[in-house]
Amino acid sequence: MSTLAQQxxxxxxxxxxxxxxxxxxxxxxxxxRVLNVAHGELIMLGGYGAFxxxxxxxxxxFLSLLLVxxxxxxxxxxxxxxxxxxxxxxxDETRIKNSLLVSFGLALALHVVAVQLWTADERSITTxxxxxxxxxxxxxxxxxxxxxxxxxxxxxxVHVLLSRWRWGQAIRAAAEDxxxxxxxxxxxxxxxxxxxxxxxxxxxxxxxxxxxxxxxxPSIGLEWTLxxxxxxxxxxxxxxxxxxxxxxLLGVAEAASAIVFGGPYREVVGLVVILAILVARPQGLFGxx
Amino acid sequence: xxxxxxxxxxxxxxxxxxxxxxxxxxxxxVALVGPNGAGKSTLLQxxxxxxxxxxxxxVxxxxxxxxxRPHQIVDHGVALVPEGRRLFGQMSVEENxxxxxxxxxxxxxxxxxxxxxxRLFPVLAERRRQMSRTLSGGQQQMVAIGRALMxxxxxxxxxxxxxxxxxxxxxxxFEALEVINRAGVSVLLVEQNxxxxxxxxxxxxxxxxxxxxxxxxxxxxxxxxxxxxxxxxxxxxx
Numbered sequence: 001m002s003t004l005a006q007q008x009x010x011x012x013x014x015x016x017x018x019x020x021x022x023x024x025x026x027x028x029x030x031x032x033r034v035l036n037v038a039h040g041e042l043i044m045l046g047g048y049g050a051f052x053x054x055x056x057x058x059x060x061x062f063l064s065l066l067l068v069x070x071x072x073x074x075x076x077x078x079x080x081x082x083x084x085x086x087x088x089x090x091x092d093e094t095r096i097k098n099s100l101l102v103s104f105g106l107a108l109a110l111h112v113v114a115v116q117l118w119t120a121d122e123r124s125i126t127t128x129x130x131x132x133x134x135x136x137x138x139x140x141x142x143x144x145x146x147x148x149x150x151x152x153x154x155x156x157x158v159h160v161l162l163s164r165w166r167w168g169q170a171i172r173a174a175a176e177d178x179x180x181x182x183x184x185x186x187x188x189x190x191x192x193x194x195x196x197x198x199x200x201x202x203x204x205x206x207x208x209x210x211x212x213x214x215x216x217x218p219s220i221g222l223e224w225t226l227x228x229x230x231x232x233x234x235x236x237x238x239x240x241x242x243x244x245x246x247x248x249l250l251g252v253a254e255a256a257s258a259i260v261f262g263g264p265y266r267e268v269v270g271l272v273v274i275l276a277i278l279v280a281r282p283q284g285l286f287g288x289x
Numbered sequence: 290x291x292x293x294x295x296x297x298x299x300x301x302x303x304x305x306x307x308x309x310x311x312x313x314x315x316x317x318x319v320a321l322v323g324p325n326g327a328g329k330s331t332l333l334q335x336x337x338x339x340x341x342x343x344x345x346x347x348v349x350x351x352x353x354x355x356x357x358r359p360h361q362i363v364d365h366g367v368a369l370v371p372e373g374r375r376l377f378g379q380m381s382v383e384e385n386x387x388x389x390x391x392x393x394x395x396x397x398x399x400x401x402x403x404x405x406x407x408r409l410f411p412v413l414a415e416r417r418r419q420m421s422r423t424l425s426g427g428q429q430q431m432v433a434i435g436r437a438l439m440x441x442x443x444x445x446x447x448x449x450x451x452x453x454x455x456x457x458x459x460x461x462x463f464e465a466l467e468v469i470n471r472a473g474v475s476v477l478l479v480e481q482n483x484x485x486x487x488x489x490x491x492x493x494x495x496x497x498x499x500x501x502x503x504x505x506x507x508x509x510x511x512x513x514x515x516x517x518x519x520x521x522x523x524x525x526x527x
Contacts, residue, residue: 166391173377173388179339180375185363185392185440238379 015251016148019244022231024202030237031175031195034099038107040225046207047216061212076200114218124215147209236287296345305331307499318476320490328499364392368442374433378422389439406435427458483520
């Protein structure tokens with residue numbers, strides 16, 4: 001019983017990061033109709049950013065978010081200019097196809113560059129305040145708890161930005177109907193740039209948390225892209241909090257299946273659960289039909 | 290106010306406009322009528338910058354609109370109420386209206402504009418918190434017009450505002466257009482409901498096959514044999 005509860009709690013903890021990883025992908029896909037399969041590589045880069053800030057400068061990983069997030073915002077803006085601004089000129093269907101090609105190329109390139117620069121070794125940050133926190137017989141790894149809290153906080157910040165900030169409303173308007181957004185005087189290209197930059201910043205933050213709560217290597221990108229995609233499909237588009245909750249659900253589903261069917265089935269059963277939910281609710285759990 | 294000269298545009302290989310010219314003077318209501326596929330909507334979309342014409346000129350109060358991007362054209366003072374209304378359905382009435390005042394010039398007049406819209410359509414004030422897609426068709430059209438008014442336009446263009454609305458509702462929409470025009474906003478109206486449009490408009494153009502084939506005052510065109518036969522007669526396609 002206690003191992004079951006323990007595994008489920010660990011599932012919640014990793015699920016929060018799935019949710020954060022998916023939030024950035026969901027924002028970019030929902031607003032630009034661009035599927036950025038290099039999202040996982042952006043997470044990987046964010047992780048290396050935090051890792052080197054820690055290894056070379058001794059900077060605390062949670063503090064380094066204050067550097068990694070702005071740097072990722074800027075990198076996202078540059079990536080949008082350089083690669084995706086030309087993709088969004090096309091109609092929706094072409095956008096998705098072209099963005100897949102462009103971002104797949106980007107993913108491969110970033111992976112190779114990361115291997116060249118930093119080797120294929122797995123790395124992680126070990127903080128002085130690691131260890132576990134015991135409650136009711138459960139062992140809660142302290143940094144993972146902190147990561148979950150930070151992830152939730154970041155999702156909350158983005159949610160408030162999208163609902164209260166002037167440009168956040170512009171981003172939502174552009175997501176719903178970009179032509180109508182143009183007709184009310186919104187510079188849709190700028191709304192796209194901002195959405196992509198925020199999505200990349202979320203990836204950078206997710207990477208930082210992964211590097212401290214788990215581990216990173218140049219090859220983690222694909223796995224995180226897949227997790228994020230599953231969560232996006234599960235949650236549907238249009239709700240940051242919904243995406244976060246769907247991430248936690250995936251984490252719990254994986255943990256439960258690892259207990260019932262054994263470790264190797266962790267991901268298979270998670271996927272089956274998601275298929276089952278989608279058969280019942282094709283628009284996703286929190287998506288709008 | 291607006292000068293369109295020799296405009297040519299195409300959707301892919303299909304010519305939609307081939308040398309259309311028209312003008313709207315300050316304070317006028319101008320109607321643009323014609324059959325489906327004549328290029329009326331394309332013409333409006335060229336003016337908003339959503340469609341790039343192949344040739345021709347569009348000038349508004351000394352500004353070359355073809356050199357501006359769509360959001361800059363809105364800020365210049367030319368707004369379109371698109372066909373099918375195109376509201377942000379997930380947002381409330383007030384959020385839709387607020388987005389209309391997004392541009393820098395419109396934002397400065399936001400409070401006054403909002404008051405004006407609520408005075409024009411009091412039902413929107415009552416329903417300001419309601420999700421816009423749950424409104425009736427007529428109310429949605431009011432939000433669409435209100436949202437365009439929030440951009441503080443000097444020229445308001447409307448694409449088929451009566452489409453799918455009950456006759457009584459159409460009447461109140463047209464009355465609102467008169468009120469808007471009296472406040473000094475020029476109006477360019479594309480309408481299937483030819484009789485109502487010609488009765489409202491000071492001047493009108495007939496667009497057929499991407500060209501202007503007729504022009505005159507509203508009452509002239511109402512009396513014109515070709516217009517009567519094609520758009521007003523018992524066999525007219527509605």
